[in-house]
Amino acid sequence: MASVPVQTDSRTDPDHWEWQYLDLMRRIWEQGSERQDRTGVGTRSIMGTMLRFDLAGGAMPLVTTKRVYWKTATRELLWFLTGKTNIRPLVLQGVKIWNEWPHANYVRETGEEIALDDFVARIAEDQEFAARWGDLGPVYGKQWVDWPTYEPVGDGTYRQGQGVNQVAEVVRSLKENPGSRRHIIEGWNVAELDSMALPPCHKTYQFQIGEGRLNLVLYQRSCDVALGLPFNLWSAAALLRMMAQQTGYEPGELVWMGGDTHLYLNHAHLVEEQLSRVPEGAPVLELARTPDSIFDYRIEDFVVSGYAPQAPIAAPVAV
Incomplete structure (x- = not known):
């Protein structure tokens, strides 16, 4: 398999969280299996991956080796929470x-x-x-806050019932039953996949409370490491911070788990450039206020400091 030569990194800060991300990118590019995909672009892919981040002290997994537009990712997250599509x-x-x-x-x-x-x-x-x-059809937010239900009418037919607000239910269950193993937000509604513009990639969120801290495992069935993953990490960490604030816990660990974890073949220039860079800085997120509910956050509530990213790296989106 041909591969793009990458510069050996100089780990001036070997404990910087971002080396996990860069090491994953390098492993996929050098060792991943090359395969055709839905978009026709082609990928290099590995199956089954994991990254871990401790959010103590306001720390956030915000990539520094290229600019990540975290406000864009946050606006998307807030849009999900409206249930709009x-x-x-x-x-x-x-x-x-x-x-x-x-x-x-x-x-x-x-x-x-x-x-x-x-x-x-x-x-x-x-x-x-x-x-x-x-x-876009019933994508992420629709499933998160209005998962469809159906109830029998009595003549063998069904009518649509009241939707399930999974996000509100998790907030409630974290407060009322903190030891539960069922604090889950699920996006993979099999019955509605064909109606979605894109079936959910980041599909399953499971929260857990341990030693007074709120932890989150996110399982992502399909992950574009170059363009998608930096957004996904930020959004999951932001959601964890919001849920922790709403339920009275300290933010804990974000564990990200990937299924088909891939790089697109037309992102070679991005991979080569990003792997030549060294992460630096420690971005911190402050939530400027405590809204009345998880659904009342505004973009102005998210204040980031300590973020001095290197230049952006443009690359095409595979549709």
């Missing part, structure tokens, strides 16, 4: 990370070769157009 609220905030999927769907269904930027501008300007073409 249309990209328009994100577009109006300048968040672009979901635009390619509805754009590709529009081009496929209409045959109109509209440029992505023009499509997004129309989503922002035209509410009716956004309602028709901007929806």
Whole structure:
């Protein structure tokens, strides 16, 4: 297997958490199996991975060897918590990370070769157009706060019941039954996968309380290490911090577990550049206030200090 040469790292701070991330990237690129995938781009992949981060003292797993737009990731997380599935609220905030999927769907269904930027501008300007073409189906937030239920009518048929707010239920159970092993938020709704623009990648969140600290295991079935994982780590850690604040515990450890963990073949330049860099700095997150509920956070509540990232590295998104 051909591989991109990478610079041997100079570990001026061998205990920096980010070496876990860079070592994973290097291992995938040098040892991963090369395979075709849904996008047609091709990947190098390994199966079954783990990263661990201690969030004590406000520490956050925010990648420093390239700029990560943590406010964008936070806005997406807050959007998930609304249960909304249309990209328009994100577009109006300048968040672009979901635009390619509805754009590709529009081009496929209409045959109109509209440029992505023009499509997004129309989503922002035209509410009716956004309602028709901007929806992603029942993705993450819908499952998190409104998991569908069905109840028997009595004649052998069923009607839709009240949705389950998994996030609210976990907050309640952490307060009322801290020793439970059922503090879980699940996104993988088998019955609705075909209706989603993209089935959930980060799919299962399990919280646990130990020694007065709130811990979180996130299982991710599919992970784009170059573009997706830095966002996923930040968002999971931010959610853990929010849940800890809402339930009165100190933030503990984030354990990230990956299934198919991969790098896209057209990200060679990103891999080569990022593996030549050395992590530095210790970003810290302060939550500026304690909202009344997990659903009341605003972007202004997230204050980051100590983050001086190296230059961004652009790479295409595989759709």
